[in-house]
Amino acid sequence: MSAKQITSPIDENIIAELKSGDRVLISGTIYTARDAAHKRMFEALKKGEELPFDVAGQTIYYVGPTPAKPGQIIGSAGPTTSGRMDKYTPSLLDCGLKGMIGKGYRSQEVIDSMKKNKAVYFAAIGGSGALITRSIKSMEVIAYADLGPEAIHKLEVKDFPAVVIIDSEGNDWYQIGKQQFNDNKTSM
Amino acid sequence: MKNVTYEEIVNEVAKMCQEANFDLGQDVIEAFQTALKKETSDTGKDILEQLILNADIAKSERVPMCQDTGVSVFIVEVGQDCHITGGSIYDAINQGVRKGYEEGYLRHSIVDHPITREKSKGYNTPSIIHIEMVPGEDLVIHMSAKGGGSENMSTLKMLKPADGLEGIKSYILDTVAKAGPNACPPLVVGIGIGGNFERCAYLAKKSLFRPIGHRSERPEIAELEKELMEKINELGIGPQGMGGNTTALDVKIEIEPCHIAALPVAVNLNCHASRHKEIRL
Numbered sequence A: 001m002s003a004k005q006i007t008s009p010i011d012e013n014i015i016a017e018l019k020s021g022d023r024v025l026i027s028g029t030i031y032t033a034r035d036a037a038h039k040r041m042f043e044a045l046k047k048g049e050e051l052p053f054d055v056a057g058q059t060i061y062y063v064g065p066t067p068a069k070p071g072q073i074i075g076s077a078g079p080t081t082s083g084r085m086d087k088y089t090p091s092l093l094d095c096g097l098k099g100m101i102g103k104g105y106r107s108q109e110v111i112d113s114m115k116k117n118k119a120v121y122f123a124a125i126g127g128s129g130a131l132i133t134r135s136i137k138s139m140e141v142i143a144y145a146d147l148g149p150e151a152i153h154k155l156e157v158k159d160f161p162a163v164v165i166i167d168s169e170g171n172d173w174y175q176i177g178k179q180q181f182n183d184n185k186t187s188m
Numbered sequence B: 001m002k003n004v005t006y007e008e009i010v011n012e013v014a015k016m017c018q019e020a021n022f023d024l025g026q027d028v029i030e031a032f033q034t035a036l037k038k039e040t041s042d043t044g045k046d047i048l049e050q051l052i053l054n055a056d057i058a059k060s061e062r063v064p065m066c067q068d069t070g071v072s073v074f075i076v077e078v079g080q081d082c083h084i085t086g087g088s089i090y091d092a093i094n095q096g097v098r099k100g101y102e103e104g105y106l107r108h109s110i111v112d113h114p115i116t117r118e119k120s121k122g123y124n125t126p127s128i129i130h131i132e133m134v135p136g137e138d139l140v141i142h143m144s145a146k147g148g149g150s151e152n153m154s155t156l157k158m159l160k161p162a163d164g165l166e167g168i169k170s171y172i173l174d175t176v177a178k179a180g181p182n183a184c185p186p187l188v189v190g191i192g193i194g195g196n197f198e199r200c201a202y203l204a205k206k207s208l209f210r211p212i213g214h215r216s217e218r219p220e221i222a223e224l225e226k227e228l229m230e231k232i233n234e235l236g237i238g239p240q241g242m243g244g245n246t247t248a249l250d251v252k253i254e255i256e257p258c259h260i261a262a263l264p265v266a267v268n269l270n271c272h273a274s275r276h277k278e279i280r281l
Helices: A012-017 A035-046 A089-094 A108-117 A129-135 A145-150 A173-187 B006-022 B026-038 B042-061 B089-103 B148-152 B161-183 B197-207 B219-233
Strands: A004-008 A023-032 A059-061 A099-102 A120-123 A136-143 A152-166 B002-005 B071-079 B082-085 B128-134 B139-146 B155-159 B187-195 B248-258 B263-270 B275-280
Touching: A023 A099, A035 A089, A035 A145, A089 A108, A108 A120, A129 A136, A129 A152, A129 B042, A152 A173, B002 B006, B006 B042, B006 B082, B006 B089, B006 B139, B006 B275, B026 B042, B026 B248, B071 B082, B071 B089, B089 B128, B139 B148, B148 B161, B148 B263, B155 B161, B155 B197, B161 B187, B161 B219, B161 B263, B187 B197, B187 B219, B197 B248, B197 B263, B219 B248
Parallel strands: A004 A023, A023 A059, A059 A099, A099 A120, B002 B082, B071 B128, B187 B248
Antiparallel strands: A023 A152, A120 A152, A136 A152, B071 B139, B139 B275, B155 B263, B187 B263
8 A cells, every 4th residue: 555645734625535544645844732832722722812823724743852963853753642632632623723643542522523624633653753753854943942842843844654543534543444454354 | 798889870870761762672673573474464564664664763873762752760679788879879860860861862751740740850850760679789770761652551450359360351451452552552561460559550560671572480470471462462453553463562460469358450551662771780
């Protein structure tokens, strides 16, 4: 199964075509945010304040990289567990967020909001931070610099490898992939 | 009597912290290779290949294999005839962690206050340090860089003695099934059975320090480890939870006596980045 090349921000027509289980290589612009940055964005929205960047149409990568060594663009930068962001995610989806990259299960509330807002959730391979870093071409801190590794970084990526876990229709590869594997096993 | 200096501990701990994060143990790499031969899912195989490549890059470029460089957990065996000079062993270990993490460009992942989430001022410290007194004059330091994702999916339950072996097995399988992709499978599953509430959790953690493939010396426990390994791999969760027969790289069990009314069971999950180092001074 070959990987689909896609560009972020992801075009709405492409989002509709992406199906649970598809392998993709993402190029373009993505933004990092994890627990602390999500909490601040969520609180900003509650107070009616503007977000530090316009999330409409964008992709957020759940990552807190290690510090860059001299000569490196960014340190190791693999995905963190997405479920910790679930509480804050529907608000961002309502602001137009279209893509999320992380690892692990999402809540039913997030899946429902993804269907409503036509968004897609990708997983990168957890624990492969040294390898993933190779697809990150530039890094710039754009907000919440005081959060260190949890600050919001703008990344330019080239062929960032990921798998579509939950598509815009709400199909979940963590359920389907396991089921398909177990069905094949019984039929063998 | 042997003398071990504060400085010696600081330097050795600093070195271990970096090696643990850069050099994945040969036992884990061999487990990946064995799994790759047995894995029947294409996605699963692809993920295992990428994990082997990731370990190669980390080792050759001296960068952390995972951005979660973990909480540093230590089990220190202090010989009764070993004399530590120049300061406290706890301070020496924490200073070694700060040095190792800062100089190695490893991530600072500790908050001082669990509720306010105020960031720790000591670089990735305080560490979790367990000290065991043993006969002899050596100081043996076991270090683990334990990731947060797999720790979050770990559980402890006080079963009833009447739940018996079947209850133990179903509780363990249920914990692994619920963890699914979140704990970054393929996993090393560490299990404590017996002791009391806190001892049981410690046993589960301690079991993770044993190398992959190392079976319990108790024949009935070694059998249980093998049986659970098979059953876990039949769940179909697979590498990264995307389907496959490699859900666990190994299962480790430690047991201890317990109260007549009790049957504590703790399941401490470790992601595939099972980072452990050991040094004898």
